Amino acid sequence: MVFYLRWIFWGSVAVILASFLYYTLPQTDVVRVVETEVRRVDLGGENTLFWSQPDSGQAVNDTRDVFFIQTVQRNGKPMVYRNEDTGWSWPPYFKFDTANLQTEASSLRSPDPNNAQWAAIGHYGVRIPYLSIYPNAISIRPVSGPDVTIVPWIAIICWFFVISFIWYVTARWIRFKRSRISPALDRLDAKYDDTTGRISRWLGTWRSKPRG
Amino acid sequence: MVFIRFLVILLIVQTVVFVCLSIYSRLARREKLETEFEARRAMDPALTPAAKDSFIRDGLAEYDGSMRRKLILLVYVVPIAAIGTIIYTVNHM
Numbered sequence: 001m002v003f004y005l006r007w008i009f010w011g012s013v014a015v016i017l018a019s020f021l022y023y024t025l026p027q028t029d030v031v032r033v034v035e036t037e038v039r040r041v042d043l044g045g046e047n048t049l050f051w052s053q054p055d056s057g058q059a060v061n062d063t064r065d066v067f068f069i070q071t072v073q074r075n076g077k078p079m080v081y082r083n084e085d086t087g088w089s090w091p092p093y094f095k096f097d098t099a100n101l102q103t104e105a106s107s108l109r110s111p112d113p114n115n116a117q118w119a120a121i122g123h124y125g126v127r128i129p130y131l132s133i134y135p136n137a138i139s140i141r142p143v144s145g146p147d148v149t150i151v152p153w154i155a156i157i158c159w160f161f162v163i164s165f166i167w168y169v170t171a172r173w174i175r176f177k178r179s180r181i182s183p184a185l186d187r188l189d190a191k192y193d194d195t196t197g198r199i200s201r202w203l204g205t206w207r208s209k210p211r212g
Numbered sequence: 213m214v215f216i217r218f219l220v221i222l223l224i225v226q227t228v229v230f231v232c233l234s235i236y237s238r239l240a241r242r243e244k245l246e247t248e249f250e251a252r253r254a255m256d257p258a259l260t261p262a263a264k265d266s267f268i269r270d271g272l273a274e275y276d277g278s279m280r281r282k283l284i285l286l287v288y289v290v291p292i293a294a295i296g297t298i299i300y301t302v303n304h305m
Contacts, residue, residue, distance in 0.1 A: 056214075088218035094295065097303040138302060 021162065024091045025155040026138060028122050030146055031071035031079060032113070036106045041066050050125070050133040052084040056096045067102045069137055071121065072113075074146045081123055081137040091124060093138055104140050118143050120150060222291065230287045237284060238275065245271040 042063045043051055054064050067083035083102050086093045095101075110117035120143045125135035245268045253259045275281060 088214050092295070092298065093302055094299045095302050096299075100303075139305075 017162075021159065023125055025152075025158050026093075026122055026124050027135075027152060027155065028120050028150045029071075029073060029079065030118055030143060030148060030150070031073050031121050032110050032116050032118055033069060033071050033105050033108050033121075033140075034111045035070040036102055036109065037068050037070065038065050039068055040064070047131045047133050050128075050131070051082075052136055053087040053089055054085070055098060056085050056087045067098060068134070069102070069105045069121070069140075071119075079127060080134055081121065082134040083137045086136070093124070095136075095138060101137060101140060105137070108140060108142055116146075118146050118148075120148065226288050226291065230284060233284050233287060234281075237281065238272070241275045242268060242272060 040063060041051065044062050051066075054060055069081040069083055071079050071081065073079050083098050083105070084095075085098045086095045088094070105119075105121075108117055108119045110119075119140050121137055122139040123135040123137045126133065127135055246264075248271075249259075249264050249267050253264075
């Protein structure tokens with residue numbers, strides 16, 4: 001039972017950590033930009049956490065206009081990105097050039113699939129239609145074709161550091177447990193055995209004695 | 213204002229790390245000096261506790277002027293350099 005509970009607990013921790021990293025770290029998609037637009041969004045709903053900041057330096061309101069970049073992926077399926085400043089807050093992309101990025105995206109528009117201009121769009125986040133959650137575009141650049149390979153170096157490096165850190169902490173903890181906690185528990189255990197032994201001997205004095 | 217808040221939080225976190233690391237590093241050096249002195253005493257039992265004190269004091273004085281101690285200042289330099297690099301690559305490249 002404890003075995004399963006332990007696995008469930010650490011499994012949930014791992015899933016939460018992995019999805020957090022997956023959401024936060026940069027990814028690159030190769031897409032065809034078909035349209036760019038500005039849409040008003042109302043914040044304060046269930047998906048508030050998944051919107052970023054208003055343009056750096058502006059007031060924070062419950063409603064504001066957000067840039068969107070509508071694209072078609074290599075497999076023909078649509079993907080819509082929002083384009084918002086992250087400013088000085090989380091995640092630490094320090095993105096202030098939202099309006100410039102929107103301009104670059106507009107200049108790469110390629111609605112005609114037969115004469116496609118492909119673009120690599122760097123972003124973080126995920127698209128979840130059920131909650132109207134959009135990934136936030138970070139950069140865009142033209143690429144020669146849909147089949148370019150892009151290695152996600154930054155994500156790889158971050159994963160490497162996170163896993164090394166977890167490894168380091170776990171190794172330290174196991175060593176600490178072996179050298180400090182286990183001996184203390186053993187002592188406690190021995191003491192407990194000793195004490196219960198005495199109590200049971202005392203109880204034994206009340207039990208009926210075998211008659212000789 | 214958001215920028216100032218960010219900067220203040222960053223500086224507070226960096227200072228906490230800097231202070232902890234400085235204390236830890238000096239204590240580790242002291243411990244190292246102590247074991248080194250005990251090793252010397254094992255070879256030369258004539259060494260007195262006063263000699264130990266002065267040995268540790270000299271060792272720590274040397275540490276205070278060392279490059280190793282100044283390297284802890286990287287706690288301030290590295291994150292700010294990293295943030296600068298990110299700002300440049302994200303907004304100007």
